[in-house]
Amino acid sequence: MKTRIKSWRNVSSKRYQWIHQLVEQRGSELEEEMILCNKCRISLYKEKKRNKVVRNYVSSSIEPEEGFNENINRENNSIFDNRIKIEGFYGDGNDKDYCSWCLKAGTETKALSNIERMLLICDYKIYCSANARRCKNGCVDIPVDRSIEPTYLDHNQIYLLINDLICEVHRVKYMPLLVEDDGVTSEGDYVAWTGWNLSQLKDMTSLISPRMHKSKHRQPFEALCMYWIKLKTNLSFRQIGTLFKVQSKEESIRKRVEDSFHAISNYLYDAIVPSHLGINHLSRALAITHHTAYTTTFFGSSLALIWDGTYIYCNKSEDHKLQQETYSGQKSRHLVKFMSIILPDGYILDLIGPFKAKDNDAKISKV
Ligand SMILES: [Zn+2]
Ligand SMILES: [Zn+2]
Structure with missing residues (x-):
């Protein structure tokens, strides 16, 4: 009984799409759920190979090699003998022609990142080869469920998979x-730690990363996060x-970390x-457009600037001298x-400072 089951094979999965195509070429169609004995499968496989040779000869196009070509001339079952079934996992790794998420072929696709492949393995028990792709614009x-597509891997695929998993463990560990984009951190996490959401942090990263020299210790995004967390x-x-x-x-x-902080601050x-x-960030002509109706009446087209002192509260410093200099007797607080x-319309042209808390506006203006 056992041997009989072994020599019959369900050919409804994508791995056996080629069988369906061959039979279709002969003018008949296979059922969706189809069982085929090994003899028939191998004879069809040989036919597929012959077809390919003829096709290649005619079109001189180069078809990608099939992984199990070299085994085809051996007797009976040996094609799949050296593959191991990975129990509980799905996906046959023959996945370069369709989207690994929606299983549709013919859409514009991009290669899966390692992180995405590990996500499929760890969260959905779906095996993907390094050639796997997904819809470029998301789907x-x-x-999509693949419970009809068991995972059989040869020793090389298993070796690669173990390597990938070790890299993943390493990545997560550090x-x-x-x-x-780790796919796990929520928008709220970013805001709670940095005060900014992910897209704002990305915008800032794109502003500063061209100025940063490459460092293997520090990704611009991470350095920026450390800065705002501080x-x-x-x-x-x-x-x-x-x-x-x-x-x-x-x-x-x-x-x-401190060096990163100061570098990001400068960037x-x-x-x-x-x-x-600053005085130079705006042309005179543009500055004049910031007149209000009131100031236009008084100053016409000449530039009008309003100077006023302002302050920002700060914590009491542990440094005695700094503590004294930032204490404002007027407000009874440190600032x-x-x-x-x-x-005139409230546009801030420049901000000069910082100044000591006890300095008054008149004194600051002289600086
Ligand atoms: Zn048969
Ligand atoms: Zn898709």
Whole structure:
């Protein structure tokens, strides 16, 4: 009984699409659910091979080699003998011609990333080869069920799969608190830690990454997240080092995060501030368009600037001198002063500072 079951094969899965095509060429059609004995299958396989040779001769196009070609001349069952069934997993790895999510062929596709392939294996028990693809413009969120397509892998496929899984374990083990597009971190997580959502963080990354020199220790996105986490949570640089799995000697972890922080601060300043703040970021003609009806009456087409002191509250510093300089007797709180230079309609042209809390507007203006 056992041997009989073994020599018969269900050919309804995609792996045996070629059988359906051959039989179709002969003018008959196979049932959806189809069982074929090994003898017939091998004879059809030989026919397929012959067809291909003829076709190649005619069109001189090169068909990709089939993995089990070399086994075909051996007797009976040997084609599939050296494959191992991976129980509980689906997908036959013959997956370069269709989308691994919706199983449709003929759409515009892109290669699956390693992360996507590992997601399919780990979350959906779907095996994909390194050639697997998916719809370029997205399709379904949950991969289509493949329970009719058992996974048989040869030793090379198993070797590759184990390697991929080891890489995945490694990636997860050293994964920073926040990364771009891990498919797991929620929008709320990004906002809670950095104060910004994912698309805002990506925008900022694209502003600064052309200015950053490449570093294998630091992805621009991660460095940017560390910067905002420092500002939002005031965790120590050493603590942030743990969250971002900074791989370094104990004594240099703190320094590496701190260096990143200051570098990002400079990159953000260079990328954003000069084009949005300062006397030079606006032409005189553009500045004049910021007149209001009221100021036009008074000043006509000449430039009018309004100077006013402002302040930002800050924490009491542990540094005695800084603590004294930031204390404002007038407000009974610690603060840092700035002088804003604004145009009549409220547009901020420039912000000068910081100044000591006890300096008054008149004194600051002289600087
Ligand atoms: Zn037969
Ligand atoms: Zn698709």
